[in-house]
Amino acid sequence: MIRFQNLFKRYAGGQDALSDVCFDLDFGEMAFLTGHSGAGKSTLLKIISLIEKPTRGQALLNNINLSRVSKRRIPYIRRDIGIIFQDHQLLFDRTVFDNVALPLIIAGYRHQEVGSRVRAALDKVGLLKKEKHNPVTLSGGEQQRVGIARAVVNKPPLLLADEPTGNLDPELSWEIMQLFENFNQVGVTVMIATHDIGLIKRMDHRILTLTQGSMSECTVEDLHA
Amino acid sequence: MNRLAGNGPQRGAADASRPASRLTAYFINHAQVFVSSLGKLYRAPLSNLMTVVVIGIALAFPMGMTVLLQNMQIVSGGWNGATQISLFTRLDVNDEQAAELGQRLRLMKEIESLHVLSRNEAMNEFRSLSGFGEALDVLEDNPLPAVLIIRPTPEFSTPDQVAILVEQLRDLPEIDIAQLDLQWVKRLYTMMEIGERGILVIAALLALAVLLTVGNTIRLDIQSRRDEIVIIKLIGATNAFIRRPFLYTGFWYGLLGGIISWIMIEISLGLLSGPVQQLAGLYGSSFVLSSMNMLNTLILFACSLLLGLLGSWIAVSRHLNEIEPA
Numbered sequence: 001m002i003r004f005q006n007l008f009k010r011y012a013g014g015q016d017a018l019s020d021v022c023f024d025l026d027f028g029e030m031a032f033l034t035g036h037s038g039a040g041k042s043t044l045l046k047i048i049s050l051i052e053k054p055t056r057g058q059a060l061l062n063n064i065n066l067s068r069v070s071k072r073r074i075p076y077i078r079r080d081i082g083i084i085f086q087d088h089q090l091l092f093d094r095t096v097f098d099n100v101a102l103p104l105i106i107a108g109y110r111h112q113e114v115g116s117r118v119r120a121a122l123d124k125v126g127l128l129k130k131e132k133h134n135p136v137t138l139s140g141g142e143q144q145r146v147g148i149a150r151a152v153v154n155k156p157p158l159l160l161a162d163e164p165t166g167n168l169d170p171e172l173s174w175e176i177m178q179l180f181e182n183f184n185q186v187g188v189t190v191m192i193a194t195h196d197i198g199l200i201k202r203m204d205h206r207i208l209t210l211t212q213g214s215m216s217e218c219t220v221e222d223l224h225a
Numbered sequence: 226m227n228r229l230a231g232n233g234p235q236r237g238a239a240d241a242s243r244p245a246s247r248l249t250a251y252f253i254n255h256a257q258v259f260v261s262s263l264g265k266l267y268r269a270p271l272s273n274l275m276t277v278v279v280i281g282i283a284l285a286f287p288m289g290m291t292v293l294l295q296n297m298q299i300v301s302g303g304w305n306g307a308t309q310i311s312l313f314t315r316l317d318v319n320d321e322q323a324a325e326l327g328q329r330l331r332l333m334k335e336i337e338s339l340h341v342l343s344r345n346e347a348m349n350e351f352r353s354l355s356g357f358g359e360a361l362d363v364l365e366d367n368p369l370p371a372v373l374i375i376r377p378t379p380e381f382s383t384p385d386q387v388a389i390l391v392e393q394l395r396d397l398p399e400i401d402i403a404q405l406d407l408q409w410v411k412r413l414y415t416m417m418e419i420g421e422r423g424i425l426v427i428a429a430l431l432a433l434a435v436l437l438t439v440g441n442t443i444r445l446d447i448q449s450r451r452d453e454i455v456i457i458k459l460i461g462a463t464n465a466f467i468r469r470p471f472l473y474t475g476f477w478y479g480l481l482g483g484i485i486s487w488i489m490i491e492i493s494l495g496l497l498s499g500p501v502q503q504l505a506g507l508y509g510s511s512f513v514l515s516s517m518n519m520l521n522t523l524i525l526f527a528c529s530l531l532l533g534l535l536g537s538w539i540a541v542s543r544h545l546n547e548i549e550p551a
Binding site: 049050051072075076077078079083089091093102103105106107108109110111150151 | 247249250251253254257452453456457458459460461462463464466549550
């Protein structure tokens, strides 16, 4: 699904965000991406979601070389990635329903189809009753679940989450992680950037660690050690 | 990129579906944005109304002037082609001789009609029109010559041919002066041409003003929706998708501006028509100020729509690229 080969990213200012990063993430895998802030987690996610381009090396998404994607094709590739942001990035001038419907509208689904898919996605995250609410009126955890519903509504094969539990208390965080596990169990590839080590320890998944731009892989046992 | 068909999340929940075909999706989105962009204008009526009225005024001014000018052309159209040659006989030519000359000239193929004004008739006309009635009674002799008023046939009405005809008539022994009554028509036409040119210049400047107004309004709109644009870019919106609502907003500005300016022109012409009719009545004319014809209306709306779309297009293409991510 995702393959990084000797990837370097240097920003215009000269600081190296990623250096010589190599890793593979298979179809249907779930992995955590950890590291201190500034270690390059966000940069890595930005490269996958085509916001940044690598300086050197290759990033492949489903065998597509992301350095060579033309501007015109970027939107179509992004439609196959569900992105979840730490600060939800919801639009507060419309209802929960309309927020979740956005990817479907963009992709040009028919009206009836939009309705049933949005409700299915909201049902999955347990917010079916709040479809007519404005996101402002929801709690932080609920807003994050709206963000997740929006990310999965058009059934992308890959979910990327950037600190999805950053602002949530442990209990809510655990619920959110359970949601991601559910999606993973039906075949979605999931990659979650987080520095919530406590949470990762409770789950049994691959852990990719970035340290000052370099990647190493460790197991849950290493974290316990 | 291959989707994991049938293996995604929410399997079983409404899965018989793919997005509509690219073309259908395109039309669905156009229809949605067509309506929603109008709704957006409706939700902020005051500021949008101001923009629309500015566009309306800017368009109404040159178009209103054009309609007035066209009316002037209709008025003067009665004289157009009415090239008229006045032949003043020498004073020693009496009325009978003048009438006989008239008979002869009528046979010329260049002449369509000819009217002989005898010396007495000329005197009477002058007396009644000039207001010198009593003063003229003092004169012993009639100082006015007979006049032959000639209208050339349309085939011989080009300036060159008329000039030749005038030369020919001037050489007649009975004729003192041959005068071509064309000069003032030419002057009027030249003035109207200047007017037309002036309106074009004003129209061009005001069109620029409309472009800037629409462009600036759309620019502010883009800036205030920057966050939204970033988000929908990240979830896979194409630039065309992002551009569309702004272009439709420009379209609505243009259309509504056109309607406003049409109303303004009609009201202004309505206000003018009374006094104009009075004035025409004073000249013994039954001229009625005509309002915009079909072509004017079409041009007005074509211009307003074009300017609305163009203004928003410029703003969108300039400012959308500044918003990251690509």
